[in-house]
Amino acid sequence: MEEIYIKRNPPLNLQPEDEQVFKDSYECRYKMNPILHLENSFILQDTVFSPSHMSFYASHTHVNSLGFIPLGKRVAHCILKKWRKVPHGIWIKDEWSADYLHWMTDCLPRLWIGLNTGISDRVILNDSYRHLPYVSQSLEILKIRPTYYQSNENLYVEDLVLTPRTSPFPNFNVELTQLSREKLSCKQPKEAFRKVYLSTKYASRGKALNEVDVELLMRKQGFEIIYSEKLSLKEQIYLMSETKTLVSLHGTGLTNMLFLPETSQVVELRNQDSSNSLCYFNLANALGLDYYYTQNQGDAGNSDSEDLAVNLDTLSQVLHQLKD
Numbered sequence: 001m002e003e004i005y006i007k008r009n010p011p012l013n014l015q016p017e018d019e020q021v022f023k024d025s026y027e028c029r030y031k032m033n034p035i036l037h038l039e040n041s042f043i044l045q046d047t048v049f050s051p052s053h054m055s056f057y058a059s060h061t062h063v064n065s066l067g068f069i070p071l072g073k074r075v076a077h078c079i080l081k082k083w084r085k086v087p088h089g090i091w092i093k094d095e096w097s098a099d100y101l102h103w104m105t106d107c108l109p110r111l112w113i114g115l116n117t118g119i120s121d122r123v124i125l126n127d128s129y130r131h132l133p134y135v136s137q138s139l140e141i142l143k144i145r146p147t148y149y150q151s152n153e154n155l156y157v158e159d160l161v162l163t164p165r166t167s168p169f170p171n172f173n174v175e176l177t178q179l180s181r182e183k184l185s186c187k188q189p190k191e192a193f194r195k196v197y198l199s200t201k202y203a204s205r206g207k208a209l210n211e212v213d214v215e216l217l218m219r220k221q222g223f224e225i226i227y228s229e230k231l232s233l234k235e236q237i238y239l240m241s242e243t244k245t246l247v248s249l250h251g252t253g254l255t256n257m258l259f260l261p262e263t264s265q266v267v268e269l270r271n272q273d274s275s276n277s278l279c280y281f282n283l284a285n286a287l288g289l290d291y292y293y294t295q296n297q298g299d300a301g302n303s304d305s306e307d308l309a310v311n312l313d314t315l316s317q318v319l320h321q322l323k324d
Contacts, residue, residue, distance in 0.1 A: 001031040004167070006174060008285040013292045013321055025278050028171050033059055033164035035113055041162075043124065043155035044078040047071065048091060048162055060162050063094050063169070081154050088159040089124035089147050090114035096169070100134055101255045105283065109176035110163040111144070112183075119161050122147050137233035142183060170279035172286040177258070181287060185259050186241040192261045196239065197223040198248035206251040208269070209299065209309045217312055218247065221319050228253050245322055249308055254280045257289060265290035265322055269310055271298035292318050 006028040014022065036057065042049045047066070048057045058066040066074075092110035096102040111123060127148045129135045139146055149155050166173040197218040200207035208214045215225050223245075228236055240246070240259035247267040248254050257266050257280070266284050271277065272295035284291035294314045298306040 001033060003029065003031050004173065005029050006171060006286075008282065009291075011281065011291050011293050013318055018293075018295065022278065022281065025282060030168050030171060032166060032173075035117065035164060036060065036162040037117065037119060038160045038162055039158065041157050041160045043091075043149065043157060043160075045074050045151075045154075046095065046126070047074055048160065049075075057162055060164050061091065061094060063096055063165070078154050081152055083154050083156055084149065085156045086124070086147055086158070088120035088161075089122050089157055090120050090161040090163060092123055092163050093125065093129075094165065098129065098132060100252050101279070102169075103132070103135060103138070104180065104255050104258055105172055105177060106165060106167075106169070108138070108180045108184075109166040109173050111142075112176055112179050113166065114161045114163045117161050119159055121145065124149065124155065124157070124160075127151065134233050138184070141234065141237075170277075170282055172283055174286045177283070177286045178288075181258055184237060185261075186238050188241045188261075190242075192242055192244040192264055194239070194243045195221070195223045195245045196226050196243045196247070198228050198246070198253035198256070199225050200249050200251065200253070202227060202229055203251070205307065206249060207307050208249060209307050210312070213312060214310050214315070217316060221316075223247065228256065247319075249310075250274075250277055250280060254283070257284060257287060260287070260289060262288050265292065267292045267294070267315075267318060267322070269294050269296055269308060269315070271306060271308060272296060273298055290323070292322065294318055 008026050010022060038050050040052065047061050056071055092107045092114060097107050115121065122145050124147045127150050130148050166176050199215060201211050218225060236256055237259045240256050243260055243264060245265050246257055246260060249269045250271060254268060266289050268280050270293050281291055294311060296308040296310050298308050
């Protein structure tokens with residue numbers, strides 16, 4: 001296994017009372033499983049089985065390991081399904097991969113190491129992924145051809161590249177994350193200049209309870225109010241390529257920092273009661289971006305998806321600390 005070490009910088013506006021929140025993330029060590037090349041393997045639902053090795057590879061296909069009984073149920077469920085033979089493909093997913101953050105920061109890094117083997121240039125995905133816009137649009141931008149399979153079929157793959165997770169969440173493989181930015185970002189001849197607030201107005205959860213007041217403050221500070229769900233992935237990438245300052249609540253929208261220039265800065269509006277939601281702090285560090293934050297009162301305690309009452313005074317203070 002490859003051992004990886006990560007060292008992170010503290011937030012630029014770190015408050016003494018918040019040191020406990022961030023300090024355990026300043027350093028990280030983890031081991032990455034090896035990439036595997038399997039010949040004549042089976043894809044059964046969401047698992048991979050090698051007849052020649054008589055082995056499943058749950059450590060590569062799942063975040064949470066599968067025991068004997070769950071694997072047995074999958075085999076039983078797949079016995080009567082039809083079979084389809086495919087010559088080659090790359091496995092890059094697990095049970096979290098349909099989420100935008102995990103697709104962009106876990107699946108794509110896995111894709112890079114899979115492509116690097118030279119064995120295949122196609123990814124193998126459940127047909128349900130075809131209907132996720134950010135999946136189909138990102139693969140189109142990258143010119144990667146997917147092989148989709150239906151829920152009523154098993155696959156026999158002659159040459160399968162089985163990639164491991166490149167980092168345990170909420171960590172990110174720095175080299176591969178930066179490679180994702182390089183491959184997806186839209187290079188602009190001019191310096192980034194836009195100040196963008198990604199509004200959560202249309203979110204079902206994880207939104208600002210005082211969104212109207214937040215948007216009013218942001219407009220007064222010269223920020224554009226953007227609703228990212230109304231934009232295609234290509235439009236979001238282009239917008240971020242021109243963005244100098246990105247502000248958003250903790251949530252999916254902050255994944256778009258992946259497309260920011262290296263000189264940009266990020267402000268995360270966090271839940272003050274959540275001590276386990278440092279993924280965007282970690283992502284900003286992996287991308288070499290300046291990271292700021294504010295602490296805000298959530299409506300559901302220690303949760304990453306609750307609505308927040310944004311502290312406008314604190315937000316205003318942080319905005320004045322940002323680089324012009």
